[in-house]
Every structure is written in structure tokens, then in C-alpha cells.
Amino acid sequence: MIVFNEDGCIRCGACEGTCPTSAIDVTPTYIQHCDTCGGEPKCAEVCPEGALKVEYLSIDEDSMDQPRLIFNSTLCNACGKCEEACPQQTCKLTGNDLMGVEGFCVMCQKCVDICPADAIGIPGIIEPKECEIDIEGKGAVYIADCKGCGTCVDECPVQAISIDSIGEKITINEDVCIKCGVCSQTCPWNELYISEKVPVKRTKEIKAFDLETSKCIGCNTCVEACPGDFIKTEGNTLTVLLPEVCAACSLCVNLCPTDALSIDVEWGTPAPADDEGLGYDAEKCDFIGACANKCPTQAIRVVTKTGMLCPDMVQVDEEPSFTSCIRCGACAAVCSEDALIVGSIEKVIDGETVLRDRIEFNPSKCTECGDCVNACAYNMIKLTGDKKLPVAGFCTLCGQCIEACPQDALCDK
Structure with missing residues (x-):
């Protein structure tokens, strides 16, 4: 078996x-x-x-x-x-x-x-390799044994990822990173984790993976560089044998000194952190701020058409906008006291009961250190000075904003 x-x-x-x-x-x-x-x-x-x-x-x-x-x-x-x-x-x-x-x-x-x-x-004969994904306590961004393929660099929607040269470990600018998780879903080698979450990987299809034999010099750079040992030497022909299916990291292509290799990979659509939970239709939104004023944890920020910032109720010189906590979990990942954690809640979507991530908060554990404030990529989390709710700005998916919206711009998703 x-x-x-x-x-x-x-x-x-x-x-x-x-x-x-x-x-x-x-x-x-x-x-x-x-x-x-x-x-x-x-x-x-x-x-x-x-x-x-x-x-x-x-x-x-x-x-x-x-x-x-x-x-x-x-x-x-x-x-x-x-x-x-x-x-x-x-x-x-x-x-x-x-x-x-x-x-x-x-x-x-x-x-x-x-x-x-x-x-x-095969049980009892060839046991599958044990793989313990130890990401607890690693923070909002964790890079494990990066292979340096650079696949995630171009996929980042905010250009927060950089690599000095192919084969070296990537770096992520956490001040720019929005914790969307696209890089983690894309990483071909399972070496990148956002907000201590094991991602659902993106689909991918290799449309073409070719070797131009006239350019190949038999240096075997690609063979030695392949982390999965997919590429094999081809006898005495000074060429290599390419696999039909591989991790599609393109490391071999990028390191080939003669540009003899080429690969065409079609990636499936990623699922950002806000893909499930609270749906927002910008075309329906009238920016009146009712949702922000109703939210019990101040997890929504709206600038109205008259320049009023809700729920703070102060005048600002900004264009109308809607911003909310997307429950990415970065705040929970950096909370050393577990005052903030990523929990779940049942929702009925299209007649089907599903689980959705929510942020849960225990004020008795909060030390008001402010780490969560610094980790929030959307500037939603803040310290309030209120002992009953010392931290605000996190979404519990309570649904009160949906009920308050007169334009039906918000919905369970």
C-alpha cells in the first residue's frame, strides 16, 4: 500500500x-x-x-x-x-x-x-520522510531553508521580497509586506510561511520545459542546482535529461550559464488572506461609515465623501475609502502572551456550513506591549488605553457590519 x-x-x-x-x-x-x-x-x-x-x-x-x-x-x-x-x-x-x-x-x-x-x-518497507512544520512562535514572516529560486519575488503584489542573486536566501521587508500569503502559496519548496499558517498551495502547470542542446556545454550546473534532483545527466552526450514534471522553481533556468534551458509555467490564481470571510463590493459602497461605527472592535475604517473618518469621527483631508482587518493573523503571530489568536467561526455560505478564520482576543492576557500594532500591515490594530478592550482593530467576523450596511456592500464570503 x-x-x-x-x-x-x-x-x-x-x-x-x-x-x-x-x-x-x-x-x-x-x-x-x-x-x-x-x-x-x-x-x-x-x-x-x-x-x-x-x-x-x-x-x-x-x-x-x-x-x-x-x-x-x-x-x-x-x-x-x-x-x-x-x-x-x-x-x-x-x-x-x-x-x-x-x-x-x-x-x-x-x-x-x-x-x-x-x-x-510503503509502510514497514520505505517509510515516508517525517516532516514537522515548526512555525509556531516564528513570527509574522518566517523563511526556513530557502533554496534561492526567486519564484516568490515577482509574485509579491507589493514588491516586498528581494534577492541579491539567484541561489541566495530571499529577504522580506516586513514594513512593506501586507501578509497576503501569496508568496507562501507560491513557494515551490515549502520554505516560506506567513502569520504561522500552513498555506494552501497554488496550482501550477508546466506548459513547456525545453533544452536547446546546441547551447548546452555539459557543465551540469542545472543538475547540481536542482533541489529536488529532478534533472539527470544524459550519458556521454554532454546534455541533460529534463523531467516531465517538477517543482517548477526555475532555479536551473536562471543559473544556466549559456541560457540553454527555458521553462513556461502557468500559475493558478492565489487566494490572499482576505479571500474568505468578509466580502466587500466597492461599487455598492456609499462610504457613509455605518459599518465602521457599528463594529464593536473598530476593525473597519471608512473615510466618508465629506471627509469624516469613522469611527474616530474626525475630519481628514482624504479621498473616500474603506479599510478593514483581513484576519491575516500577523498580530496573533507576534503576540507573545497569546492574547490574540486566530480562531474560527462557522458561517453558512450558499447553504453550506464552512469554517472561517477570525481573530480572538483575551484582554486579561494583554500586556499592551504594542507588538501587534507594529505587525499589522493595514494599520488597523491600535492600543486604546481602555482596560476592558486595550487593543482594538481586529475582526471577529461577528457580522454586525453586514447588518449595518444599507447598500448591501458587505456580505459573508
Whole structure:
């Protein structure tokens, strides 16, 4: 049985690409794969023609035999019972006469061999590498063992990330960083974390990865530079063999001294920290400030069309605007007393109950040190001097702002 350590997975998709039966589907949030139902595959159990059968494979003399599935296309009548019975939803009819069913594990171990993070294994034989993501107490921005690929640099919406040269560790200007988390979602090697959150990784597709052999000088710079050991030397030809699927960090391309390598990567849309929770429609907003005045924690700031700053109720020389806490968690990440933490609340969105992040505050733990104020990229958090609520500006997703808005510009999201 093949097992995955999803915490250690870098979502490169190499396992999915190498699986001969399409039994692995790597998504940003989970890995869907055939696990042979713990040794008793449901697909084989329900197959009326015996086209899918269980066979046991001896991998190691000192370990138990491993179950694998074998498929006889001549016996398959495409009834679809295997697809209906598969609890992992990997088993599917293809419409192909030669391979009428796909999505079952044959224990070829190609996924185990190709994984650059050693996150795939076989229990009792090849255990997946343990990966403990220790980000608690690391602050609002944490850079672990950066590979220096620079992929995150261009993806930052506020140009807060810089790198002196490819291969060196990045630096992040925390005074500029808005804690949106796009860099963390993009990092090909899981080395960057914002506000102590494990991110949902962005999808990516390698559209083209090419080697111009006439330019290659056989220096093997790309082979040595690849953190995942994806690129291999090609015998005595003074060229290299490129993988079909990799982490797409472009480190090899950027370091190639002769520009012999090129890569075209299509990235999926990132999900910034404010993507879920409170929806705001700027076209509907009339900037009257009712939401800011209603918010019990002063987590919304509105400048009205007449120049009134709400909820402070002072006149300012600014254009009409709406700003709110996006619950990025930076304040909670730097709070040494756990007075501020990232909690969750149930919301009903389109008839479905979902969990959304919220900021929770315990005033009895607050020392009024001001670290949270400095960490807030949106200048929402502030010290009030009020012992009952010494810190304000954090969003609890209470929903009172939504009820107060006369233009329906705010909604649960």
C-alpha cells in the first residue's frame, strides 16, 4: 500500500505524472490516491467479470506481501461498478479498449522513486520522510531553508521580497509586506510561511520545459542546482535529461550559464488572506461609515465623501475609502502572551456550513506591549488605553457590519 506524508509534499506533481494508471491526483489541498482500500480493494470486490483482481507482491523478504491490482481489459464490460464502489474516487472508466479502467494501484513504486521530498512510502518497507512544520512562535514572516529560486519575488503584489542573486536566501521587508500569503502559496519548496499558517498551495502547470542542446556545454550546473534532483545527466552526450514534471522553481533556468534551458509555467490564481470571510463590493459602497461605527472592535475604517473618518469621527483631508482587518493573523503571530489568536467561526455560505478564520482576543492576557500594532500591515490594530478592550482593530467576523450596511456592500464570503 502506498502512503503519503502530505505535510512533506511540495505539490510538484511528479508522482501524478509518473503513475502509469493515473491513480494519483495532487491538488493544492489534498492528495487523492488509490490505497487499495487497506488491502481489500472494493473495485475488485464488485467487479462481476473479474477484470480487476487483487494480487500480492513480495517487495522485501522481511516484510508482508503488498496488495496490488491487476486489470484484464479483455474481461472488462465497462459496467462502471468499480467506479461507483471506489471510496477514493480514483477508479474511472476511460472509454479506451486497451485500458478501459484507470486509477488503481499496481505497486510499481514509481511514485516512491521519483518523489524529491521522500514524502511517499510503503509502510514497514520505505517509510515516508517525517516532516514537522515548526512555525509556531516564528513570527509574522518566517523563511526556513530557502533554496534561492526567486519564484516568490515577482509574485509579491507589493514588491516586498528581494534577492541579491539567484541561489541566495530571499529577504522580506516586513514594513512593506501586507501578509497576503501569496508568496507562501507560491513557494515551490515549502520554505516560506506567513502569520504561522500552513498555506494552501497554488496550482501550477508546466506548459513547456525545453533544452536547446546546441547551447548546452555539459557543465551540469542545472543538475547540481536542482533541489529536488529532478534533472539527470544524459550519458556521454554532454546534455541533460529534463523531467516531465517538477517543482517548477526555475532555479536551473536562471543559473544556466549559456541560457540553454527555458521553462513556461502557468500559475493558478492565489487566494490572499482576505479571500474568505468578509466580502466587500466597492461599487455598492456609499462610504457613509455605518459599518465602521457599528463594529464593536473598530476593525473597519471608512473615510466618508465629506471627509469624516469613522469611527474616530474626525475630519481628514482624504479621498473616500474603506479599510478593514483581513484576519491575516500577523498580530496573533507576534503576540507573545497569546492574547490574540486566530480562531474560527462557522458561517453558512450558499447553504453550506464552512469554517472561517477570525481573530480572538483575551484582554486579561494583554500586556499592551504594542507588538501587534507594529505587525499589522493595514494599520488597523491600535492600543486604546481602555482596560476592558486595550487593543482594538481586529475582526471577529461577528457580522454586525453586514447588518449595518444599507447598500448591501458587505456580505459573508
